[in-house]
Amino acid sequence: AQTVTQSQPEMSVQEAETVTLSCTYDTSESDYYLFWYKQPPSRQMILVIRQEAYKQQNATENRFSVNFQKAAKSFSLKISDSQLGDAAMYFCAYRSSQGGSEKLVFGKGTKLTVNP
Amino acid sequence: GAGVSQSPSNKVTEKGKDVELRCDPISGHTALYWYRQSLGQGLEFLIYFQGNSAPDKSGLPSDRFSAERTGGSVSTLTIQRTQQEDSAVYLCASSAEGVPQFFIYNEQFFGPGTRLTVL
Numbered sequence: 001a002q003t004v005t006q007s008q009p010e011m012s013v014q015e016a017e018t019v020t021l022s023c024t025y026d027t028s029e030s031d032y033y034l035f036w037y038k039q040p041p042s043r044q045m046i047l048v049i050r051q052e053a054y055k056q057q058n059a060t061e062n063r064f065s066v067n068f069q070k071a072a073k074s075f076s077l078k079i080s081d082s083q084l085g086d087a088a089m090y091f092c093a094y095r096s097s098q099g100g101s102e103k104l105v106f107g108k109g110t111k112l113t114v115n116p
Numbered sequence: 117g118a119g120v121s122q123s124p125s126n127k128v129t130e131k132g133k134d135v136e137l138r139c140d141p142i143s144g145h146t147a148l149y150w151y152r153q154s155l156g157q158g159l160e161f162l163i164y165f166q167g168n169s170a171p172d173k174s175g176l177p178s179d180r181f182s183a184e185r186t187g188g189s190v191s192t193l194t195i196q197r198t199q200q201e202d203s204a205v206y207l208c209a210s211s212a213e214g215v216p217q218f219f220i221y222n223e224q225f226f227g228p229g230t231r232l233t234v235l
Contacts, residue, residue: 043205043228043229043231045159045207091159103161104159105161
């Protein structure tokens with residue numbers, strides 16, 4: 001079974017600075033998807049960024065980018081120019097690309113605080 | 117509505133009572149998921165519905181948990197004889213999944229969840 005580990009329960013960053021959240025995962029599959037989700041106090045899960053394992057290029061979405069190291073099974077999220085609105089819980093998630101296994105497997109999350 | 121909705125937003129119940137949680141997926145989405153988020157934990161998969169296929173119930177923690185999806189749309193998660201350890205946020209998500217294929221991804225859109233407190 002796949003597992004996702006987030007080793008940083010809490011992180012903090014100064015506004016306008018850069019922060020990196022860590023995630024490692026374990027799988028025997030070669031093709032899969034990885035995600036970062038943001039959960040603000042409203043509880044609404046918001047997709048931040050997605051990475052397909054077969055793509056070598058790291059995904060980027062505006063201020064958010066990932067460092068995907070397939071051999072090391074590492075998938076970190078970098079937030080540049082941090083804003084107060086970035087404060088939230090961040091969850092790393094895994095999904096198999098095999099048909100019939102669409103469920104997401106989540107890590108326990110990292111609480112990000114942004115200091116003004 | 118444009119998004120996934122869930123009701124109630126909050127539910128407080130007494131130990132031993134049955135509860136029903138409702139999820140209205142995005143119109144046209146064929147796939148529906150239930151997840152549970154316990155305090156300080158990530159989301160834990162419970163059950164997955166896809167069209168008319170048999171649901172994937174592999175994540176249900178005990179036989180006190182059940183779910184149904186009527187008419188391929190609204191879903192109800194039922195917890196019988198609630199226990200204090202059932203206290204959690206229950207999140208529903210839907211996606212426009214078609215026939216499962218490799219390298220085809222359809223985003224899961226989440227509802228705001230139901231916070232269940234069992235006293």
